[in-house]
Amino acid sequence: MKKRIVSGNRPTGKLHIGHYHGALQNWIELQDKYDCFFFVADWHALTTKYDETENLRKDTEDMVIDWLAAGLNPSKCTIYRQSDLPEVAELSLYFSMITPISWLERCPTYKEMLKEIDYKDISTHGFLGYPILQTADIVLYHGELVPVGEDQLPHLELGREIVRRFNYFYGQYFPEPQAVLSHTKRVIGTDGRKMSKSYGNSINLSDSPKEILKKVQTMITDPVRIKRTDPGHPEVCLVHGLHKIYSADHIDEIVKECKSGKIGCVECKKLLAERINESLVDFRAKRAELEKDPGQVWKILEFGAKKVRPIAQETLREIRKRINIDG
Numbered sequence: 328m329k330k331r332i333v334s335g336n337r338p339t340g341k342l343h344i345g346h347y348h349g350a351l352q353n354w355i356e357l358q359d360k361y362d363c364f365f366f367v368a369d370w371h372a373l374t375t376k377y378d379e380t381e382n383l384r385k386d387t388e389d390m391v392i393d394w395l396a397a398g399l400n401p402s403k404c405t406i407y408r409q410s411d412l413p414e415v416a417e418l419s420l421y422f423s424m425i426t427p428i429s430w431l432e433r434c435p436t437y438k439e440m441l442k443e444i445d446y447k448d449i450s451t452h453g454f455l456g457y458p459i460l461q462t463a464d465i466v467l468y469h470g471e472l473v474p475v476g477e478d479q480l481p482h483l484e485l486g487r488e489i490v491r492r493f494n495y496f497y498g499q500y501f502p503e504p505q506a507v508l509s510h511t512k513r514v515i516g517t518d519g520r521k522m523s524k525s526y527g528n529s530i531n532l533s534d535s536p537k538e539i540l541k542k543v544q545t546m547i548t549d550p551v552r553i554k555r556t557d558p559g560h561p562e563v564c565l566v567h568g569l570h571k572i573y574s575a576d577h578i579d580e581i582v583k584e585c586k587s588g589k590i591g592c593v594e595c596k597k598l599l600a601e602r603i604n605e606s607l608v609d610f611r612a613k614r615a616e617l618e619k620d621p622g623q624v625w626k627i628l629e630f631g632a633k634k635v636r637p638i639a640q641e642t643l644r645e646i647r648k649r650i651n652i653d654g
């Protein structure tokens with residue numbers, strides 16, 4: 328029996344290469360080895376975007392198209408949408424009864440986000456309870472392993488505490504989910520900050536070759552390199568950072584040519600853009616196909632929901648008995 332993996336992403340619309348190297352690439356590998364459940368966390372999106380829901384469905388569609396085009400295969404893994412399974416809300420409600428507020432307030436991501444998001448009020452019940460819903464997402468389907476980035480570790484630890492407390496009150500039932508930290512690569516945006524849609528510094532998987540070249544051309548290189556023949560310092564250069572990912576097979580050569588002033592930054596950037604574009608050839612073909620008929624995407628999500636529904640219902644049947652709601 329393969330172990331079950333559960334992981335989700337808020338619907339952010341079109342994905343960038345940071346999403347790909349940070350999570351998606353890993354998911355694609357995991358789908359061959361585990362019983363994988365991957366879902367669109369659209370309810371989680373509401374925790375911060377409750378006042379801008381007009382693109383919720385389009386963002387869901389765009390993200391799932393990117394998942395599929397990149398290689399998630401619905402015949403190998405299960406892809407669904409969180410909100411298609413109301414059972415997760417019910418389980419989340421039970422968890423909310425036993426989770427002390429102090430546990431939630433202690434969560435570092437909560438504290439950071441409260442500080443960071445100053446343009447709207449996110450001191451809501453829903454946002455505070457984000458990790459409760461996340462815990463329900465996982466254990467509703469008896470997820471054992473959760474591939475997440477490092478930033479999500481506090482949520483997972485909190486989830487384990489909630490599960491422990493639940494098992495203490497109502498009898499051992501849920502397994503405590505474990506994080507799997509993957510060999511992910513952090514991708515820096517074109518301006519040197521973390522790659523993020525909201526910073527406008529991202530290279531999207533769905534960008535055209537021209538757009539990618541243009542974005543790469545704006546990237547900051549070695550600031551002390553003025554003339555083409557000046558020796559460069561690749562370790563401080565963003566272009567080099569991406570070459571490490573996209574030109575891994577000849578990275579030593581690039582470093583040597585940069586350091587000896589043999590290659591100019593213009594040429595080096597052109598090479599990088601070419602490499603990124605080469606890596607996206609299959610992706611683009613598949614994406615174009617999916618874009619023609621987005622109805623397929625919704626069918627895949629419905630199919631996934633249908634598949635996981637019996638598991639969710641069985642969990643709730645058991646839980647309602649344990650809580651003595653049902654006899």
Ligand code: TRP
Nearest residue numbers: 333334335336337368371461464
């Ligand atoms: N918090 C995750 C993120 O922001 C999304 C998420 C929601 C998730 N529920 C989950 C991840 C359950 C793993 C398991 O990316």
Ligand code: SF4
Nearest residue numbers: 559564566585592595
């Ligand atoms: Fe960066 Fe390439 Fe220029 Fe070196 S040659 S500084 S690696 S862009």
